[in-house]
Amino acid sequence: MFGYYFQLGLRSLRRNPALTALMVMAIGFGVAASMTTYAVFRAVSGNPIPDRSARLFTPQIDAWGPQQNLKGGEPAEALGYVDAMALMRANEAKRQTLLYPVQLSVIPQGNRDLPLNANGYAVTSDFFAMFEVPFRYGSGWSGQDDAARTADVVISDELDQKLFGGADSVGQTLNLGGHDYRIVGVASHWNPRPRFYDLFSTGGFADEPDIYMVFNRALDLQMRTGGRNSCRGSLSFTTWQEYLQSNCVWITPWVELDSSVDVAGYRRFLTNYAAEQQHAGRFNWAPNVRLRDVMQWMDQEQVVPPESRISLAVALGFFVICLVNTIGLLLAKFMRRAGEIGVRRALGATRGEIYAQYLIEAGTVGLTGGLVGLLLTAVGVGGVSVLFRPEIAKLARLDPSLVALTLAVAIVATVMAAFYPAWRAAHVQPAWQLKSS
């Protein structure tokens, strides 16, 4: 009977075209507003590394003290050189990495082209395994390479396309900022959103990095961070070594811990480390450390912009209002056909069959509204920059999953809105209808 009811539903769209158009437009606009804002919300609020997010932790150590801390006694969001290197030396986690953003010029071979700007990260070797960076060619480098401070580099697929036409460039030499590097790997497209591993500098959203270079090598070249650098007190350093010893924070540390026991152990280690620094006179305050996993860290850093939540709530509210109107319109549309319902009941339709017929008819209205909503969502997704920062607005896109969701939401919501009108239709008294006709 589904096919029969669907057919009746499609026919019914042509009946009372003004009423049908009102319902379709109400659902279309409601679903489009919701899906457009949801497209943004989904992009900024998802788990960027679902398989490992509960095992990856970023440590924080209070190197500024209670007078200069962040709001609520929160330690700085990154580490300075001294603490970062201390964590690496302690080697207390299964895997650990340090990273900071770098900006370099890529000098093309043969001087045929102009130099390219390349953004990337100085990282330690565990970075690639911890974050499951996919490789098209080659791989990352080893711990020995970290220690040997080799001039190795991993480039992005996009940079490989630009420089080598997408060929396997492993083993090729790349001149970055006047220094030659050996390409050891080409990463496949990898740009988790939000960029959980560097919220400190990016806030969560940035273009895909072009290069990854050896952390120690970057330090040797006295490469300043290409991202945020946050300091407290009077800045008196003039040399690179003075900068490294200062309280400026610019390095993001990550550790991988497999179990709650490991997490508790690492937290103890951080506390002990801070206590040692206190005893040594470097910190004049009690240990103040944090250890948060990926989702806790994104929550702490408020990666989801408030405007995204607000606009989603407003759009959903608008959709609910549209649906309430639709309930009234469906009721009017269905009850106009009380006579037909009476005839169908007289000819053998059960209440359940009338209920099913009208729910499916509502589903066809929802489907039509969903198709209109899809068009409006496409327009909306193209225009979200009016509401959001450009780097966030460009994340919203109409992919197949959003298309499916838009249609599903429109149909399901309309069918739910039809529960009461269809119930009323199913309870029409056939005798009264036939007597009155």
Add this chain to the structure above:
Amino acid sequence: MLKMTHLSKVYRTEVVETYALRDFNIDVKEGEFVAVTGPSGSGKTTFLTIAGLLETFTGGTYHLDNIEVSQLDDNARSKIRNEKIGFIFQAFNLIPDLNVFDNVEVPLRYRGMKAPERKERIMGALERVGLASRAKHYPAELSGGQQQRVAIARALAGSPRLLLADEPTGNLDTQMARGVMELLEEIHREGATIVMVTHDPELAARAQRNVHIIDGQVVDLAEDPRFHAHVVEARQGQGRS
């Protein structure tokens, strides 16, 4: 086929009880053609809607094809309506945005019949009423008589045991009414049981048996003076028209 014993139907409001049918008794045998007559408001249509399981009753018993129907739930009543009863209404009650074929198909759909059998039955019923060539027409494209023939085809398509007709010629002119009546007689001759509610004494006279209802009760035609008064009134009314 249809037996009501001491049946009553009461409409209750907060202040008043109105008996539409009271101590109502009728027994229609299989194959009979019964005309039910009576003045307006006497309870004819209420009787017909109860007979057609479109309405429940307040007291008494009703056996339809030897089934006591008072305890049946909505699904069972719908199934009986679909399989055993065919309705013909004064106002035809065709669904305006379905064509003739689709209108006749409605009861067969609810019976869960396969498409080839549906088609065979629909075309058979339309041929029977002489409208096979109008299968793709919509009700608005047909005359009143043709619409009533479609309604009869719809009632016949499911091969019901009982045909219930409520003023089947009430909205038709004399010539069309005669055609419809001849069709009903033909259907009856082929073995159908027909119960027809009518105001028209001439039509009632063409039935095998007349049952007269006054004030919600079947009355003895020979003894009840109210009947004679009504017949005179009805004939005068017919003469005026």
